[in-house]
Amino acid sequence: MKIIVAIKQVPERDARIRIDSAGKWIALDEIEFRMNESDAYALEEALLLKEAHGGEVVVLSAGPERVGQTIREALAKGADRGIHIASDKLGEYDALGVARLMAAAIADEQADLILTGLQSDDLGLGQTGVILAELLGIPHSSLILKIEKTEAGIRVLRELEDGWFQHIEMTTPALLTIQSGNTRLRYATLMGIKKARSKELRVVEADAISVDAARCVSLDSVALPSRQKTTQMLTGTPAEAAAALVEKLQQEVRVL
Amino acid sequence: MNTVLVFLEAKSGEPTRISLEALAAGAQMAAATGAELAVAMVGAATGAGFEMLGAARQVFAIEDPLLSEYTADGFTASYAQLIEQVKPEFVVLPHTYQVRDFAPRLATRLGRVLISDVTGIAMDAGKVTLTRQLFQGKLNGHYHAVAHAPTLLSVQAGAFRAEAATVTQASVTTFTPNLDAASIRTKPGEPFRAAAQTVDLASAPLLVSVGRGIKDEANLPLVKELAEALGAELAASRPICDAGWLPMERQVGSSGQTVAPKLYLAVGISGAIQHLVGMKGSQCVVAINKDENAPIFEIADYGIVGDLFEVVPALTAAVRKAKG
Ligand SMILES: Cc1cc2nc3c(=O)[nH]c(=O)nc-3n(C[C@H](O)[C@H](O)[C@H](O)COP(=O)(O)OP(=O)(O)OC[C@H]3O[C@@H](n4cnc5c(N)ncnc54)[C@H](O)[C@@H]3O)c2cc1C
Numbered sequence: 001m002k003i004i005v006a007i008k009q010v011p012e013r014d015a016r017i018r019i020d021s022a023g024k025w026i027a028l029d030e031i032e033f034r035m036n037e038s039d040a041y042a043l044e045e046a047l048l049l050k051e052a053h054g055g056e057v058v059v060l061s062a063g064p065e066r067v068g069q070t071i072r073e074a075l076a077k078g079a080d081r082g083i084h085i086a087s088d089k090l091g092e093y094d095a096l097g098v099a100r101l102m103a104a105a106i107a108d109e110q111a112d113l114i115l116t117g118l119q120s121d122d123l124g125l126g127q128t129g130v131i132l133a134e135l136l137g138i139p140h141s142s143l144i145l146k147i148e149k150t151e152a153g154i155r156v157l158r159e160l161e162d163g164w165f166q167h168i169e170m171t172t173p174a175l176l177t178i179q180s181g182n183t184r185l186r187y188a189t190l191m192g193i194k195k196a197r198s199k200e201l202r203v204v205e206a207d208a209i210s211v212d213a214a215r216c217v218s219l220d221s222v223a224l225p226s227r228q229k230t231t232q233m234l235t236g237t238p239a240e241a242a243a244a245l246v247e248k249l250q251q252e253v254r255v256l
Numbered sequence: 257m258n259t260v261l262v263f264l265e266a267k268s269g270e271p272t273r274i275s276l277e278a279l280a281a282g283a284q285m286a287a288a289t290g291a292e293l294a295v296a297m298v299g300a301a302t303g304a305g306f307e308m309l310g311a312a313r314q315v316f317a318i319e320d321p322l323l324s325e326y327t328a329d330g331f332t333a334s335y336a337q338l339i340e341q342v343k344p345e346f347v348v349l350p351h352t353y354q355v356r357d358f359a360p361r362l363a364t365r366l367g368r369v370l371i372s373d374v375t376g377i378a379m380d381a382g383k384v385t386l387t388r389q390l391f392q393g394k395l396n397g398h399y400h401a402v403a404h405a406p407t408l409l410s411v412q413a414g415a416f417r418a419e420a421a422t423v424t425q426a427s428v429t430t431f432t433p434n435l436d437a438a439s440i441r442t443k444p445g446e447p448f449r450a451a452a453q454t455v456d457l458a459s460a461p462l463l464v465s466v467g468r469g470i471k472d473e474a475n476l477p478l479v480k481e482l483a484e485a486l487g488a489e490l491a492a493s494r495p496i497c498d499a500g501w502l503p504m505e506r507q508v509g510s511s512g513q514t515v516a517p518k519l520y521l522a523v524g525i526s527g528a529i530q531h532l533v534g535m536k537g538s539q540c541v542v543a544i545n546k547d548e549n550a551p552i553f554e555i556a557d558y559g560i561v562g563d564l565f566e567v568v569p570a571l572t573a574a575v576r577k578a579k580g
Contacts (some may be wrong), residue, residue, distance in 0.1 A: 011391075013468075014547075017391060017394050017395055017549070019395075026391075026395065094369050095360070095369050096363075096364060096368075096369045099364075121391070121392065122390060122391055123390060123397075124373065124388075124389065124390060124391070124392065125372055126356055126360075126372060126373075127360035127369075127370060127372060130328075130356075130357070130358075130360035130361050130364075131360050131361070131363075131364045131369075133361065134332075134360075134361040134364040134365060135364065139328070139329065139441035139442055140328060140361070141328070141357070141442060142353075142356060142357045143353060143356070143357070159353070159511055160353060160447055161352070161353050161510055161511065162510070162511070162512075162513075162514065163449060163450060163504075163505075163511065163512055163513065164447045164448065164449055165447065165448055165449070165450065166444055166445055166446070166447045166448070167444075167445035168442050168443065168444050168445065169442070169443040169445070170441060170442045170443070171441060174441075179511075180494070180495075180498045181494070181497065181498035181504075184499070184500065214402075214403070215369075215402050215403075216363075216367070216368050216369040216401065216402055216403060217369045217371055217399055217400070217401050217402060218399065218400055218401075218402055219397050219398070219399055220385070220398050220399065220400060221397075221398045222390060222395050222396065222397050222398070223395070223396050223398070224394075224395060224396070224549070225389075225393070225394075225395070225396050225551070225554070227553070227554060228554065229554060229555060229556075231543075231553045231554075231556045231557065231558065231559040232557065232558050232559070233558075233559050233560070233561065234558060234559065234560050235561075237570075238562060238563075238566040238567045238569075238570040238571075239570045239573075239574070241560045241562065241567060241570070242560075242567060242570035242571040242573070242574040243574050245542065245558060245560065245571060245574070246571070246574040246575055246577075246578045248558055249519070249542075249575075250578060253518065253519055253539075253540045253557075255461070255462055255486075255518050255519045255540075256486075256575065256578055256579065
């Protein structure tokens with residue numbers, strides 16, 4: 001099975017959110033980056049499938065130079081090679097534009113499966129994978145927890161709302177967006193990190209890919225949410241705050 | 257005339273609550289732009305669910321045996337065909353797991369991009385600004401659609417108030433899409449629930465809920481002791497269950513349990529929307545978080561900004577003392 005995993009590099013989870021001077025995005029100067037969480041699960045599923053059935057895992061990521069580190073991390077965990085769509089101004093593309101770049105970059109790969117995470121931790125659109133499936137003319141399924149190979153293609157486990165699930169059978173090639181939680185994520189081993197250095201990482205300049213980059217939607221500005229509810233903040237030392245809360249729980253909430 | 261077309265999702269033939277919220281959002285847009293409101297839902301035109309949609313001028317029942325179970329291919333093709341017929345200015349959908357699944361595909365087929373999970377709509381002199389959350393609720397982004405119609409948006413659960421639709425006499429038109437079985441490339445199975453539950457979080461009056469702030473499985477006794485002191489059940493956010501530190505039946509949120517206890521004490525939980533939808537009906541929410549800007553404080557009645565590793569033991573001690 002040949003599997004492509006699309007991975008996004010995003011600001012680290014506990015990063016302090018400050019708005020940049022243009023008011024269009026967050027200031028990135030003091031930010032550390034990491035692999036988007038559900039993409040890490042997508043990579044894990046791909047590696048498990050490869051271990052079970054053989055084949056190749058190719059990671060694909062778009063973004064500036066620093067994205068190379070995240071691709072190397074995926075290579076260190078066991079992916080075979082990487083494709084980096086290099087661009088310093090990916091923010092000028094909307095989700096359709098990014099998906100078009102990705103579709104063009106993997107057009108010749110003839111993959112059996114394309115996996116992505118179900119949404120990014122920064123923009124949270126949850127769309128790039130599904131759009132990519134439509135552009136490539138292949139079926140997709142989202143919020144996937146498990147993938148099994150079958151005679152005719154694959155059988156996947158999809159998460160539904162409120163603790164419900166569903167199996168779906170589909171033919172390949174197919175695209176799946178992966179939900180977290182089915183497996184534990186592996187760590188890269190020292191050996192893996194060493195090996196990753198010599199694995200192929202192809203860089204494709206976004207500017208060299210001719211796609212329709214005209215935007216359909218535009219993110220005009222960002223703002224910190226204004227607080228609607230006035231939370232009563234209990235202050236002081238931990239012991240003081242705890243005592244104040246116990247008093248509220250006794251007198252006002254009446255649960256103690 | 258311009259049209260706002262709202263697609264509703266049905267459960268047992270009735271539009272779901274979030275669908276009615278999407279309808280309210282659509283009605284608001286129609287009123288502000290002087291557009292006509294049209295609604296569409298998959299199902300038989302004679303179904304009872306369509307009776308409550310009288311506020312719209314046009315009601316479409318999308319009917320085809322191939323739509324009896326949801327598939328992305330079937331829904332994308334049918335919705336695209338209805339959109340081509342109605343030629344709406346705006347298409348509004350509820351942001352459900354099903355809509356997440358096919359709406360990006362639908363937008364792509366129309367050469368558009370869906371603005372997903374919208375929490376606010378502002379109309380000003382013909383310009384429509386749509387607000388959605390970034391960074392799991394820590395930031396808001398303001399968007400607008402460029403170029404040609406339609407603008408497609410999906411609205412977040414709870415962001416718009418579903419009003420009781422005033423019933424006028426709208427006639428229901430059956431829309432029969434042109435579908436062919438071979439174009440449906442996925443075969444869905446029957447939905448099922450995970451194994452039987454051994455805890456019933458929904459009926460617990462007090463819940464202590466733990467999130468990723470706890471950092472390590474080895475630190476769980478800290479919150480377990482607090483729960484014991486309070487006589488509360490233990491609940492969790494998704495990452496805790498994903499990691500296998502607590503069983504999935506204790507997960508609160510859109511994919512887990514919906515709870516409404518007297519007290520929901522959130523420890524080290526940031527308050528992402530998928531968590532909030534599962535617990536915002538709680539009578540009293542207390543949040544302990546080191547980040548004063550954590551979205552959980554948006555819905556908390558009481559908050560303590562601080563390190564849970566200091567606050568929780570102090571709280572456990574104070575509860576024990578109060579209980580004597
Ligand atoms: C389709 C879909 C379905 C989902 N379903 C669910 C669901 O059912 N339930 C659910 O919960 N999530 C669900 N999620 C995930 C959700 O989006 C969030 O990622 C998740 O709720 C975050 O969990 P958290 O708040 O524990 O972790 P984080 O967001 O990482 O927050 C950790 C918090 O702990 C605080 N913290 C860290 N250290 C300390 C300390 N020492 N003291 C005090 N505070 C500290 C941080 O400030 C932060 O606010 C779903 C997501 C998707 C896309």
